[in-house]
Amino acid sequence: MAKTVRDTIKEITYKHLKNKKSLILGQCLSAVGWVGGTIPELREKDGITELSMADVANGGIVVGAGLSKRRPIYVIRYQGFNWFNAPIILNYACKSKEIWNVPCPIFIRGIAMEGSIGPVAGSSHHSIYYRMPGIKIISPMTPKEYVLSYKNFMADNDVYYISEHRGSYNNKLELKDYLSKDLDLIIFCISITRFEAKKVREKLLQKGIKIGIANILWIKPFKIKKKWIESLKKSKFGGIILDDDYVRGVASDMAYKLMKISKKKIDVMGLKDRSAGFSKKSDNLPPQSDEIIKTILKKMKLNK
Amino acid sequence: MKDSNFRLDVFKKASLCRNFEEEVIKYLNNKTIKIPVYVSAGQEFISSTISVLSKKKRLKPLLFGQHRCHSIYLSFGGNIKKLIDELLGLKSGCTKGMGGSASIHSKEINMFGHDGLMGSNGPIGVGACFATKKPTIVFLGDAAAEEDYVLGAMGWASQKKLPILFVIEDNNLSILTEKKVRRNWEMADVAKSFKMNAYTINDDPLSIKKISKNFFKKPVLININTNRIYWHAGAGKDSNDTFDRYDYEKKKLGIKAFKIHEDIKKQIKKLWLRQLEIR
Numbered sequence A: 001m002a003k004t005v006r007d008t009i010k011e012i013t014y015k016h017l018k019n020k021k022s023l024i025l026g027q028c029l030s031a032v033g034w035v036g037g038t039i040p041e042l043r044e045k046d047g048i049t050e051l052s053m054a055d056v057a058n059g060g061i062v063v064g065a066g067l068s069k070r071r072p073i074y075v076i077r078y079q080g081f082n083w084f085n086a087p088i089i090l091n092y093a094c095k096s097k098e099i100w101n102v103p104c105p106i107f108i109r110g111i112a113m114e115g116s117i118g119p120v121a122g123s124s125h126h127s128i129y130y131r132m133p134g135i136k137i138i139s140p141m142t143p144k145e146y147v148l149s150y151k152n153f154m155a156d157n158d159v160y161y162i163s164e165h166r167g168s169y170n171n172k173l174e175l176k177d178y179l180s181k182d183l184d185l186i187i188f189c190i191s192i193t194r195f196e197a198k199k200v201r202e203k204l205l206q207k208g209i210k211i212g213i214a215n216i217l218w219i220k221p222f223k224i225k226k227k228w229i230e231s232l233k234k235s236k237f238g239g240i241i242l243d244d245d246y247v248r249g250v251a252s253d254m255a256y257k258l259m260k261i262s263k264k265k266i267d268v269m270g271l272k273d274r275s276a277g278f279s280k281k282s283d284n285l286p287p288q289s290d291e292i293i294k295t296i297l298k299k300m301k302l303n304k
Numbered sequence B: 001m002k003d004s005n006f007r008l009d010v011f012k013k014a015s016l017c018r019n020f021e022e023e024v025i026k027y028l029n030n031k032t033i034k035i036p037v038y039v040s041a042g043q044e045f046i047s048s049t050i051s052v053l054s055k056k057k058r059l060k061p062l063l064f065g066q067h068r069c070h071s072i073y074l075s076f077g078g079n080i081k082k083l084i085d086e087l088l089g090l091k092s093g094c095t096k097g098m099g100g101s102a103s104i105h106s107k108e109i110n111m112f113g114h115d116g117l118m119g120s121n122g123p124i125g126v127g128a129c130f131a132t133k134k135p136t137i138v139f140l141g142d143a144a145a146e147e148d149y150v151l152g153a154m155g156w157a158s159q160k161k162l163p164i165l166f167v168i169e170d171n172n173l174s175i176l177t178e179k180k181v182r183r184n185w186e187m188a189d190v191a192k193s194f195k196m197n198a199y200t201i202n203d204d205p206l207s208i209k210k211i212s213k214n215f216f217k218k219p220v221l222i223n224i225n226t227n228r229i230y231w232h233a234g235a236g237k238d239s240n241d242t243f244d245r246y247d248y249e250k251k252k253l254g255i256k257a258f259k260i261h262e263d264i265k266k267q268i269k270k271l272w273l274r275q276l277e278i279r
């Protein structure tokens, strides 16, 4: 039976702790559902390390652990907390190799989730990391992608930011690209928006509109596949990038790169430029299928 | 004020908080409230006592709470209907339906909303106190108090001799992780080493009153041991034998307290029904 993303993370973590004698650090790891069931129910002697609430210092403690070459995993339960967790990671761990030739490999699990959880906890915040040197960013949404992310980390000595989303934890399916040379438009999608992109493609196909999908796994380095560009160049209306972060970050930068290479127009959709609240009405969710369809239809009409 | 009168005054506030929370629990269970909610039940004697003490000193302090803040709002005189509306996500709520349970803001009572980043109210409260020189209270959980920036801000508040009161609502838990797993030190010891007046007490109103002489005259920290009756968020219970200060005080104060409880319960129920009707 196929495994879920949740079970995959749990198994990887188990082996990482047991076989590699590594560490996993974070807040409230063991007490509250073991981080959505992604952490094996082990003890401190096995490497499960409960940190105090000192978020900024915690990031530094993890950096110190990273210097030990034990390849620690660091869990940030909500990506928004990176505003406190990231500074020492970005300014020390990510620069250490370049300045002192001392690598500091850390596997950072930043977890996104949204819906009535207020202004700081929700969504993805990979853009915080994106603009800084010395880090690799991946956003796996499938079991195989998660394994690949981990394998890359183990074969490398860089800091890895894994932009996870709780919405993917039950997923067992692999998500494939849909590309050809007769497309109306291509959706380039990141994180949880990849599931939404699938819905959009199916709905628009019923209207006779051909939508391609390019799944973005590697955010930094942004790995652009040859096939994406070939299809994009032949597409009638260019592309659209979907992100679960604010658009003035990763998404806009990717759009710029894709436009430069393909000479096609690329739009971006992500979180709106406003704060989220704690109620449904005040949510700031990643682009939903109806909204995406509306934007696509408008774009097609304008460019006819 | 006689101790018995003081205790009754505090009980009135606590009763308002407790009865409010019991209604919240009911409406959470029947899914009328659909947002994450952090009830203060079990911890309400802290803000109730401090609000009575502040009133006695004729002070209206700046209030910086965190997510578990219903009882701060209610004790210090926040409009009850507006809090109900807030929990229902309505524009007429005290934070326009945006703050929900965790980010209650009220200009009328000098209460500042929280952003959800634990402990941020530490430095922010210190800054506000420094700039205005107004009496200020920063309420922190035992976990939020561990945040690095809280400790740094506390040290600076001491250096500047600010009229600030740090209240650690110590329920021993960070969601479900116990204090002993996270640290082997106490907040009062840290504050003392910052040369502040600092105390570790329980949430008995008289214990709080006893040490209140220097409140808002110089920086003071009180670590108050208390109990959370319900889950971190939501309506469930971790245990049924948690010590409940409210029941204890009610019994101790006797018939007067029972009557206060029954009267306030009725009023609060009515208010909830009314707000639900007109929404």
Ligand SMILES: Cc1ncc(C[n+]2csc(CCOP(=O)(O)OP(=O)(O)O)c2C)c(N)n1
Pocket: A027, A028, A053, A055, A081, A084, B067, B068, B116, B117, B118, B140, B141, B142, B143, B144, B145, B171, B173, B174, B175, B232
């Ligand atoms: C900067 C930051 N780190 C972590 C969290 C996650 N978090 C939310 S509440 C909480 C526990 C808070 O415990 P405490 O401060 O003792 O307050 P209590 O819930 O017990 O009232 C944690 C860890 C957060 N919201 N912000």
